[in-house]
Amino acid sequence: DTGVSQDPRHKITKRGQNVTFRCDPISEHNRLYWYRQTLGQGPEFLTYFQNEAQLEKSRLLSDRFSAERPKGSFSTLEIQRTEQGDSAMYLCASSLGGGKSSYNSPLHFGNGTRLTVT
Amino acid sequence: AQSVTQPDIHITVSEGASLELRCNYSYGATPYLFWYVQSPGQGLQLLLKYFSGDTLVQGIKGFEAEFKRSQSSFNLRKPSVHWSDAAEYFCAVVYSGGYQKVTFGTGTKLQVIP
Numbered sequence: 121d122t123g124v125s126q127d128p129r130h131k132i133t134k135r136g137q138n139v140t141f142r143c144d145p146i147s148e149h150n151r152l153y154w155y156r157q158t159l160g161q162g163p164e165f166l167t168y169f170q171n172e173a174q175l176e177k178s179r180l181l182s183d184r185f186s187a188e189r190p191k192g193s194f195s196t197l198e199i200q201r202t203e204q205g206d207s208a209m210y211l212c213a214s215s216l217g218g219g220k221s222s223y224n225s226p227l228h229f230g231n232g233t234r235l236t237v238t
Numbered sequence: 239a240q241s242v243t244q245p246d247i248h249i250t251v252s253e254g255a256s257l258e259l260r261c262n263y264s265y266g267a268t269p270y271l272f273w274y275v276q277s278p279g280q281g282l283q284l285l286l287k288y289f290s291g292d293t294l295v296q297g298i299k300g301f302e303a304e305f306k307r308s309q310s311s312f313n314l315r316k317p318s319v320h321w322s323d324a325a326e327y328f329c330a331v332v333y334s335g336g337y338q339k340v341t342f343g344t345g346t347k348l349q350v351i352p
Contacts, residue, residue, distance in 0.1 A: 124281070153340075160247075162328050162342030163282070176339065211281060226272055227340055229281035 122146070124230035126212050132236045133202055140198045141233045145214030152195050153227060154187055155211040156180065163211055169195060170217065202237045209234050240264055242331050244343035251319050252351050259314040259346050261329030271312040272330040272340070273303055282328065288312065299323070324350045 125144045133139050145152050150171050155163035166185070167177045171192040181187075184202075189195040199206055213227040241264040251257055263269050270289050274282040286297025293305040303314045312329060329343040 155342075160344070162242075162244075162330075162344045165339055165341070168339060213282075226284045226287055227282075229274075229283070231279075231281040234279075 124212055124214050124228050126210075126230035126233050128233055129231065130234045130236075132238065135204060135237055136201055138198065138200045139202060139235065140196055141210055141212075141235075143195045143197070143212030143214075143230060145193070145195070145212070146228055147193075149214035149216050149228070150192070151215045151217040151225075152189055153213045153215075154195070154197050155213065157209040157211055157232070158207075166197075166210075199235075202235075204237045207235055207237045240269075240331055240341045242329050242341055242343035244327075244329055244346050246346045247344070248347045248349070250349040250351060253321050254318050257314075257316045257319045257323070257348070259327050259329075259348070261312045261314065261343060262310050263312065263329075263331045264310070270332045271303075271305060272332075273297065273301070273312075273314045274328045274330060274342075275299075276326045276328065276345075278325075285314070285327075319348075319350055321350045321352065324348055 127142045152169045154166040157163045165178050166181050167187050169189040172189050184200045187197045209232040211232045213229045215227050216225040243262045245260050272287045273285040275285050276282045285301050286295050288295050288305045296302050301316050305312050326345045326347045328345045330340050332340045
């Protein structure tokens with residue numbers, strides 16, 4: 121178990137630029153989640169994949185945000201035309217799910233990508 | 239909709255003192271409850287989880303939590319706090335009947351003084 125890894129750890133960008141983050145989940149995990157965390161808040165759900173299928177997107181995920189998990193392994197989160205309000209920690213998590221046993225599999229989080237939009 | 243409330247934003251305790259962090263969840267179907275800990279600049283680490291059975295659950299690092307359905311609570315406790323426990327603690331809930339969408343509380347930041 122090498123854990124969930126996220127890249128980069130930190131990203132500073134100018135407003136209006138596009139950014140892309142990568143998440144590599146634990147290899148046997150079929151579920152992958154993206155969360156956003158701002159200062160003083162708990163993580164907020166953005167989107168969820170089961171294998172390569174994106175099954176839910178939060179209303180927080182505006183049209184400028186897109187996430188993919190093309191082969192059911194790693195995932196990318198892209199933000200287009202970044203705004204200062206996008207500054208946050210973006211957390212990726214994975215779990216092993218499927219059937220009733222899915223509720224016994226907690227989320228394993230990466231260390232996040234901290235985005236600063238100037 | 240599922241929700242979690244952590245009424246204490248910030249708590250300060252002395253090293254060696256006992257600790258209790260409060261968590262209340264909104265009424266709904268059978269909840270699955272978690273406590274996570276987050277050190278500065280890091281991701282979240284699972285401390286413990288409750289799915290069913292014994293309402294007192296033991297976790298890592300000497301933490302425990304008690305599920306009380308009548309009070310819709312899942313408070314986290316530790317009998318003796320260590321300086322290394324200083325971090326932010328998040329309570330989280332997911333309800334059965336759907337896939338595993340976890341909702342987090344706003345967190346309680348724990349400060350430990352010598």
